[in-house]
Amino acid sequence: MTDFAALGLAEPILRALAQEGYSTPTPIQAQAIPHVLAGRDLLGIAQTGTGKTAAFALPLLHHLADRRAPAPRGGCRALILSPTRELASQIHDNIRGYGRFLGLTSAVIFGGVGARPQVEALRRGVDILVATPGRLQDHVQTGAAKLQGVEVLVLDEADQMLDRGFWPAVKRLSSVMSKNRQTLFFSATMPAEIAKIAGEMLKDPAKVSVTPVSSTAERVEQRLIHIDASLKRNLLSELLREPGIGRALVFARTKHGADRVAKHLNADGIPAHAIHGDRSQGQRERALAEFRTGRAPILVATDIASRGIDVDGVTHVFQFDLPDTPEAYVHRIGRTARAGASGEAIAFCAPDELAKLKAVEKLIAMKIPAEDRRTDAARAEAATAQPKKPQQQRGRGGRPGGHPGHAQAHAHGSPRQAAARRDGGGGHSSSRGRGGRSGDQQRKDRSWREGDFRDQR
Ligand code: AMP
DSSP states (O other), rough: OTGGGGOOOOHHHHHHHHHHTTTTHHHHHHHHHHHHHTOOOOEEEOOTSSSSSHHHHHHHHHHHHHTTOOOOOOEEEEEOOSHHHHHHHEEEHHHHHTTTTTTOOOEEEEEOOOOOHHHHHHHEEEEEEEEOOHHHHHHHHTEEEEEEEEESEEOSSSHHHHHHHOOOHHHHHHHTOOSSSEEEEEEOOOOOOHHHHHHHHOOOOHHHHOOGGGGGGGEEEEEEOOOGGHHHHHHHHHHSTEEEEEEOHHHHEEEEHHHHHHHHHTTTTOOEEEOOOTTHHHHHHHHHHHHHHTOOOOOEEOOOGGOOOOOOOOEEEESOOOOOHHHHHHHHHHHHHHHSSSSSSEEEEEEEEEHHHHHHHHHHTSSSOOEOOOHHHHHHHHOOOOOOOOOOOOGGGGGGTSOOOOOOOOOOHHHHHHHHHHHGTTTTTTTOOOOOOOOHHHHHHHHHOOOOOOBBO
16 A cells, blocks of 8 residues: 555645545555656546545646746646536635645636636636636637646546536637647546547546446445335425434435425425525525535435535435436435445335336345335336336436436545544644634535635635
8 A cells, every 4th residue: 555655746745635634545546646747648537536636636736836837827737627616616625725835826717607806817827727618718718718838637527528518618628728738537437438539638648447336335324215206205304304314415306306305395394405507606605505504404406516515424315316327326325425424325216216226226236225105006006117218328427418417426445434534533633724623624614615716825
């Protein structure tokens, strides 16, 4: 087992990692960092939760600090493209954390918020820019962003970029960058379409990949309840009233469905918010903040909206609807494993979802312990229903044009190991020099403290 020092990272980065409480590189970090430090292009297959952000961020920071150069006006030295604003914010927070002793500058840019402060930061130029492709392309078109000086390009969650229709924007952005840049390409899945794109973008890349998604399923306590579709809402309220429910994430298949479920819970006196792509940035932030503080400890989310939710202590994951892609089931239940505490995942299955259940159980190679709470009518419906084939999948990414059907993934290692790593023996409590707050709390704050726009350390 290596440690971070053995990977050759600069001392200020090692110091920041020690403060984060990270002692051992995760598998993707151990594999990827040496290649990236050596200047090679990289093709990484890894999901969120595996530590992939640090896998690219650490060598990137090392490179920028090792070869100091002025940030190009209107642009950046390193560009990280992310499919969602939540993920972009999270990556930016991580970069700021890992790079806190390096004195580099950074900014995050995404849509749905005012462009002016972004233009202002671009004008000065930054070392590291994290951006969603659409908004960045707008800035390129107006001439506010100039990307010719990009030395390192990171594409994060390439499969999601494709699913969300960002690929033309990514291509246009990369076409204005220097061909001599280093490119790091990460995707959770590698369907043929992504492999082709990677082949076009990368020069003799080193290839690294980590744990297949299905392993998460082994670490979470799972239950399945067969139930009539019309009775799901009451069942959810009933279960949420049980003792032991701390913070619960409820997954719904559609935005509309998420709204309906949250409304129903509120009507039942259970404080809950819905979070999905049609919510404004402000609404999302409010919902997330109240989820974190426990004011509204129930969050109803669609798969895509849940991607930015990096909160420890999710005690329960409910799947109000089974997802369109079986992989999303695994990513959803993995949200409890992040906490390190014990988590429970409960899925509802209506008669018309039996085919989806079959696909999930095939993927995780186990039968989920089930309970039957259906009415006789629903049982009869299930018995006669010819299971429909679930949607054709492209790997984990879901169907084009629909919601991409996957949530953030599992933490690496066992929940207990993850907890131990996160706690880091308690020796990192002053990681941000903001005094007073525990390392754990700071880490949580970091994930949630999303301003519209942030720049410069
Ligand atoms: P990511 O896959 O980048 O979203 O990382 C998942 C979680 O693992 C984040 O909360 C990180 O802070 C944490 N993490 C990343 N690398 C390490 C490490 N080497 N040791 C412990 N925790 C880590």
